[in-house]
Amino acid sequence: LDREQISTALKRLGIRVTRQRLAVAEVLVNARDHPTAQEVCERARVTLPQISLGTIYNTIGVLINSGFIQSLSFNEATRYDANLAPHANLLCVRCGTITDAPDEGGAVTSLREDLCSRIGFQAVSQRVDFYGLCGRCAADGGRS
């Protein structure tokens, strides 16, 4: 997504568009990983050097409240993700990378439906994490 599309999306959500918000949203939409607030700040400063960390937190809050992004608290840090579709987060315990696995077979969705009908819980969203070795690190075997 380019700036124009993001700007339109923000307006549609009723968010006042400022240079700072555009920069933060752009960073998050284009991030393939799940950056922390600090990382969002560093990346946003590439295009907007004077942006403050306070504004990053403020903007992230606005984007979460309007449903543009979600926050994922991990043990090591809180990270932010613009991918709101059902998916699983794959965390490699060796190299630390976090990647998204799309819910291809609809397994996450069906797990959700199963639970809802069986337990009587009405789920509106979910979070699924798997911890282990990514393909690269698994192939690398015991070396490190």
Next chain:
Amino acid sequence: LDREQISTALKRLGIRVTRQRLAVAEVLVNARDHPTAQEVCERARVTLPQISLGTIYNTIGVLINSGFIQSLSFNEATRYDANLAPHANLLCVRCGTITDAPDEGGAVTSLREDLCSRIGFQAVSQRVDFYGLCGRCAADGGRS
């Protein structure tokens, strides 16, 4: 589980048994919710009034490293869970309760196997959260 069984389990994990560690492990094993460090401290103080929050954190770290409990970071707080079996955490967004749903049909496990074979990720553990309305709050309808 009673004190004796917990003490045995700790020893088996190579953890030196102290009154403090026994109290913390007992609180966590018998907790039906997922307490925060503060809550663990309050509950442990019922039997061991002088235990300090620093020791709670220290002990929790020991228990996590030995695989006796896991930590779950939520946006609002970090919580601890002695249930290491595959399950889903059901978080009610209205009343705030967190309950465990056992992986009855093996859906969590099969989702994991599906992902592992499809993406080439070797998962060793996982975390599954659903956010929504618990049975009680859903039945309560719009009232609150």
Next chain:
DNA sequence: CTCTTTGCAAATCTTTTGCAACTTG
């Protein structure tokens, strides 16, 4: 006895808040 753990207090770090100056619509 020796080595580990505890309790306390200080230090860190992340996130939130307050407020005057500055933008956006």
Next chain:
DNA sequence: CAAGTTGCAAAAGATTTGCAAAGAG
């Protein structure tokens, strides 16, 4: 212009660390 936003600095929490005293095996 009026209301909402930003940047900075201070405040608030949560977690970690350092160290002398106490405890476990």
